[in-house]
Amino acid sequence: MKYIIAKSLDGALAALQDTGTGRARVVAGATDLFLQEQPDRLIDISRLPELQEVTLEKGLLRVGAAVTHNAASASGLIWEKAAALAEASTLLGSPQIRNIGTLGGNVANAAPAADAAVALAALGAEAVLFDSPGRFYVKPFAGLYAGYNCSRVDSCREILAWFLIRPAGPGQGSAFLRFTARGALSLPLANAAARVTLEKGRLKEVSLVVAPAGPAPSRLKKTEALLLGSNLSGKTWSMAEESASAEVAVRGSALRCSVEYRRRLIGILAGRVLSLAAQRAQRNR
Numbered sequence: 001m002k003y004i005i006a007k008s009l010d011g012a013l014a015a016l017q018d019t020g021t022g023r024a025r026v027v028a029g030a031t032d033l034f035l036q037e038q039p040d041r042l043i044d045i046s047r048l049p050e051l052q053e054v055t056l057e058k059g060l061l062r063v064g065a066a067v068t069h070n071a072a073s074a075s076g077l078i079w080e081k082a083a084a085l086a087e088a089s090t091l092l093g094s095p096q097i098r099n100i101g102t103l104g105g106n107v108a109n110a111a112p113a114a115d116a117a118v119a120l121a122a123l124g125a126e127a128v129l130f131d132s133p134g135r136f137y138v139k140p141f142a143g144l145y146a147g148y149n150c151s152r153v154d155s156c157r158e159i160l161a162w163f164l165i166r167p168a169g170p171g172q173g174s175a176f177l178r179f180t181a182r183g184a185l186s187l188p189l190a191n192a193a194a195r196v197t198l199e200k201g202r203l204k205e206v207s208l209v210v211a212p213a214g215p216a217p218s219r220l221k222k223t224e225a226l227l228l229g230s231n232l233s234g235k236t237w238s239m240a241e242e243s244a245s246a247e248v249a250v251r252g253s254a255l256r257c258s259v260e261y262r263r264r265l266i267g268i269l270a271g272r273v274l275s276l277a278a279q280r281a282q283r284n285r
């Protein structure tokens, strides 16, 4: 296997297109990819400076796909403008995984309950993808999933470069929560992320995403609609919990937990994550 450390985005795209020496694939932290089948050539994009940047530009938060979970967790800008993402990166995996695992890898790997992906979905992120030097397109987050563990990002042909996120403004806040069977280094039994906008102490906009529930992070649109106009009382969060439990389509697992357990768990996480996002929105004046 040949390992190429890309020096520029254009160079990485050119190396992907050069099929002369066999099949090539993008790699970043390799925490997922090295557990899978190996291609003939790996194009390492993890050191490209432009893919490691976190900037606020033209009213959008732009987060590089090669930003590691630790870098996201340490970014004051991400905490301020997209707290759910910083929170997901803080809770994910272990220190070693967070040191090298990236946001782009988390999404392109397309695991149904990938933590950062759930946060990005709730934040309404869009992805900027390059398929050749200078040629890019922008895709909504929901359009990145093709099925269970199957991404529409073709990592043998294209590079996910940035995520674009509407930054939290006054009266807006987001949060992420997950539940694991043990405290450290454990994949979540369930996770949830929310983003809310408040107006006069009531919920004006709600985005609620949970997983695992189907092949991709799952938006609970009926629960979102039910909550619009509600105040920030315990009754509202109980209503959210009940509605999310009833709405979510979950799978059980003989090894991990039953359908009933996961359904109840997702409901509880939904109520709590919405309440946390609303508290942040209240503080964000």
Ligand SMILES: Cc1cc2nc3c(=O)[nH]c(=O)nc-3n(C[C@H](O)[C@H](O)[C@H](O)COP(=O)(O)OP(=O)(O)OC[C@H]3O[C@@H](n4cnc5c(N)ncnc54)[C@H](O)[C@@H]3O)c2cc1C
Residues within 6 Å of the ligand: 025, 026, 027, 028, 029, 030, 031, 032, 033, 034, 045, 065, 066, 091, 092, 093, 094, 097, 100, 101, 102, 103, 104, 105, 106, 107, 108, 109, 113, 114, 115, 116, 153, 154, 155, 158, 159, 160, 161, 185, 186, 187, 188
């Ligand atoms: C022990 C362990 C614990 C873990 N715990 C968690 C956890 O708690 N929560 C969780 O969500 N995940 C967890 N993971 C999974 C993994 O660490 C994360 O998904 C991580 O973010 C993957 O990033 P990476 O940079 O290592 O991806 P890589 O392994 O480098 O790549 C993953 C896939 O994405 C493609 N790819 C990577 N970057 C790009 C790009 N910019 N453009 C196009 N394609 C790209 C690759 O070709 C590959 O198909 C764990 C993994 C391990 C080994």
